[in-house]
Amino acid sequence: MGVICAGLRRISLPGEALRGWYESEAMRLSDLARDTHVFSSKIALLRNELRFHLYDSRSCKHFLAERILGDLVSLLISPREDISRQIHDLSSKYTLKEISAGLVAYEELMRHLSRISKPPPPRRKITGWREVHLLTYGTLSCNLACRYCNSNHVRSLASAGNIPKIMPLETAMCVIDFGVENLADRTGRVFVYFSLGGEPLLSFKRYLLLWDYCNDVSQKTGVSVILNINTNGTVFTEEFIRHCEENNVWMAISIDGPKDIHDSMRPFRSGKGSYDTIVNNLSRILESKCVGLNSTTAAAVLTGINPYPKQVARHLIDLGFRRIAIKPVRDNTSKEWSLNAQTVEGFKEGYTEYAEWMLDCLIKEDDSIYSVLIGHDFFARYLVRLIQETKQAYRCEAGSGIFGIGIDGGLYP
């Protein structure tokens, strides 16, 4: 990864009268910009720093640049009709001499990039979904009372007797059969989760029955049914740890970051925070022969009360996780912790700080970034697509790569 400070070559040009010249230069250079793939990070601008991060997506190089150069990159990749106005705006921030020197530095940078850039790889063909995941409401029972839990509505339906509180075993087996018969991917796998709606480890014996059933079906049909577990991390019995050791179980654990943040949103039903219990269970996993935290996903929810993913990610990395998925909360916008008109600015600030931290990791060759650059992470999905130059035809995989199964066996996209 290259890091350069693009120095400004000072040249002497007199006065305001040359603004027309700058505009025609900018037009010429904007043509040059169209052949390159440079993005200028506005993060530095927001923080009022004197340097910019520039990223060239064709050569995958990062650069540190003087502020004028960063501003010019932003300007010259914008539509031509805006250039004249923006040159005018720039002249309120910089002297014309600085602008002309910046244009020279910009041209130097573009020529440098055209020498080191390779032609972009051909765009990948969209070949369809590689994996199919059946996300299933297994049980509505839970020992936590997370403030943003979106199962409360379903629980009230169950309390009114309209739906069962736990998925009947026969229904759960039908879900597995349905996946095997209809949804196995080209490598002969289907992924099943009985983790929506409540804590699956409260019904561990049932989970074991389904585990055995998946193995039976896999042996009979040749389709691998992979039973995954998403847990709140508070109910790890000796029996469960032994099961994980013997079967290399991979799981996702919900944890929202540092203790104060986590406990404020994910208390036990008694009101006590659940962080200490989870961290204690994490150390038991580390001491066991389970696959360990390297392969365990930490699933964090980001709320409007603390919308700072960098703080969450760094804490989870310190705990030992190497697969971290953070996503913004989904709840009624009237809630103070939701993503809504009052909190959106905080989320923007938090993700800006997060992106800046990622860039710093890249520049410093700090591997931490790979813990969050995973396809399940809300923000990383966009970055991975940008880096790989892939397109996504649909917003998500609902109905093609992911199916929801209600507690009564109903199938939803």
Ligand code: SF4
């Ligand atoms: S652990 Fe999951 S199901 Fe239980 S209260 Fe929290 S969000 Fe809801």
